[in-house]
Amino acid sequence: MAGSYGSTLRYKNVERIKSIGKHTLLGASGEVSDFQEILRYLDELIIYDDMWDDGNSLGPKEVHNYLTRVMYNRRNKFDPLFNSLVVGGVKNGQKYLGMVGMIGTHYEDNHVATGFGNHLARPLMRAEWHEDMSFEEAVKLLEKCLLVLLYRDRSAINKFQIAKITEVGVTISEPYALKTFWGFLAFQNPTKGAEGSW
Amino acid sequence: MFRNQYDTDVTTWSPAGRLFQVEYAMEAVKQGSAAIGLRSATHIVLATVNKATSELSSHQKKIFKVDDHIGVAIAGLTADGRVLSRYLRNECINHSFVYESPLPISRLVIQLADKAQVCTQRSWKRPYGVGLLVAGLDETGAHLYYNCPSGSYFEFQSIAIGSRSQAAKTYLERRFEGFEKYSREELIKDGLFAIKETLQGEKLTSAICTVAIVGVGEPFHVIDQQTIERVIESLDIGDEDAPPPAVAESAADEPTASQEPGTAPMDI
Numbered sequence: 001m002a003g004s005y006g007s008t009l010r011y012k013n014v015e016r017i018k019s020i021g022k023h024t025l026l027g028a029s030g031e032v033s034d035f036q037e038i039l040r041y042l043d044e045l046i047i048y049d050d051m052w053d054d055g056n057s058l059g060p061k062e063v064h065n066y067l068t069r070v071m072y073n074r075r076n077k078f079d080p081l082f083n084s085l086v087v088g089g090v091k092n093g094q095k096y097l098g099m100v101g102m103i104g105t106h107y108e109d110n111h112v113a114t115g116f117g118n119h120l121a122r123p124l125m126r127a128e129w130h131e132d133m134s135f136e137e138a139v140k141l142l143e144k145c146l147l148v149l150l151y152r153d154r155s156a157i158n159k160f161q162i163a164k165i166t167e168v169g170v171t172i173s174e175p176y177a178l179k180t181f182w183g184f185l186a187f188q189n190p191t192k193g194a195e196g197s198w
Numbered sequence: 199m200f201r202n203q204y205d206t207d208v209t210t211w212s213p214a215g216r217l218f219q220v221e222y223a224m225e226a227v228k229q230g231s232a233a234i235g236l237r238s239a240t241h242i243v244l245a246t247v248n249k250a251t252s253e254l255s256s257h258q259k260k261i262f263k264v265d266d267h268i269g270v271a272i273a274g275l276t277a278d279g280r281v282l283s284r285y286l287r288n289e290c291i292n293h294s295f296v297y298e299s300p301l302p303i304s305r306l307v308i309q310l311a312d313k314a315q316v317c318t319q320r321s322w323k324r325p326y327g328v329g330l331l332v333a334g335l336d337e338t339g340a341h342l343y344y345n346c347p348s349g350s351y352f353e354f355q356s357i358a359i360g361s362r363s364q365a366a367k368t369y370l371e372r373r374f375e376g377f378e379k380y381s382r383e384e385l386i387k388d389g390l391f392a393i394k395e396t397l398q399g400e401k402l403t404s405a406i407c408t409v410a411i412v413g414v415g416e417p418f419h420v421i422d423q424q425t426i427e428r429v430i431e432s433l434d435i436g437d438e439d440a441p442p443p444a445v446a447e448s449a450a451d452e453p454t455a456s457q458e459p460g461t462a463p464m465d466i
Contacts, residue, residue: 052305054305056302062297062299065298065299066296069295
């Protein structure tokens with residue numbers, strides 16, 4: 001739940017998972033103020049969509065593509081929004097999970113991550129993800145990833161939220177901490193084996 | 199000197215509460231060659247009558263593909279129809295670009311109607327002289343709309359517009375209750391029968407009509423002439439007095455309230 005002010009992790013209590021409309025969840029890394037700007041765009045988007053009041057609504061796929069356009073458009077103005085985003089959701093029985101980078105790069109996958117997560121969490125998810133995971137299994141895998149990230153990213157803080165979206169609706173957990181153990185031998189002398197590298 | 203004091207510009211009301219210029223624009227729709235549309239739960243068929251202005255010329259195109267999931271048929275000023283079709287295509291492509299998903303039909307039709315409405319409220323403009331049948335498929339199902347120069351729009355199970363469309367409308371009104379369950383072939387069939395009604399005795403040939411379809415698993419496309427030729431032959435409807443097909447019998451005898459004059463909601 002750490003929020004960045006430029007490259008400084010400045011805030012310790014920032015919600016970085018938000019629900020967008022009825023069918024979509026959005027998670028963000030990076031500059032908090034830019035994320036807030038994105039949320040303003042999305043608020044407007046969803047309100048205008050609801051105002052048609054015609055039974056049509058934007059799903060996760062539409063929100064993902066919209067965000068891709070927003071991010072790429074800003075990078076074309078040489079004023080990118082400094083965020084990486086993950087977008088997930090369910091609509092009409094269709095699951096959707098995608099990612100948008102700060103310059104508009106985007107992809108869909110069965111598991112996604114931003115920032116350090118791309119290096120540290122995705123290998124774990126690639127190894128352990130499977131199509132028919134239960135919610136509990138998925139949370140367990142996520143917590144395993146988060147713990148590795150917490151151990152390896154010096155500026156991470158031990159305060160997390162996990163969110164779930166189903167056909168029924170959205171639930172975002174209260175902030176909570178993971179149990180840590182700092183006594184690993186590898187933590188005693190971290191530069192062992194890479195001496196003199198910095 | 200003037201036959202009518204109140205029809206010199208679109209924004210002038212008559213004391214009876216009418217806008218004559220708008221009514222004249224709707225008259226242009228009635229003068230245009232006929233276009234009909236009919237809808238089942240999964241498919242929509244559009245059909246038009248091709249009228250060449252001269253023996254020496256070809257006919258004008260009256261059916262336009264807007265996107266994979268939407269198409270229009272027009273009656274009235276073809277030039278205005280083309281302009282509006284281009285607008286619709288633009289809206290669809292912009293929506294696909296931003297959301298990577300097809301534009302809902304109802305929203306497209308509202309935008310189109312709003313565009314037409316503006317022309318009825320600006321003294322330096324004129325209403326579009328064209329009626330559009332907008333057919334499309336989206337996540338809420340198959341839809342058929344009629345969009346009128348006044349800026350009104352209506353959703354239909356089936357509708358006919360243009361010259362001598364009343365005969366086709368009467369035919370459709372007799373049979374529309376069965377349409378929801380129709381297969382695409384049955385829709386095409388009844389589309390052709392309705393077109394035949396507007397020809398008033400003229401022989402129905404594949405050259406005189408254009409038929410297009412959109413539906414589940416089938417992007418909007420004009421059905422090629424040979425296929426239509428074969429359907430016409432198989433039904434024997436090219437001939438003057440072929441009987442309506444068997445399906446007609448169930449509903450054919452019932453007089454319907456909608457046959458009464460003035461009940462069609464497209465008058466304004």
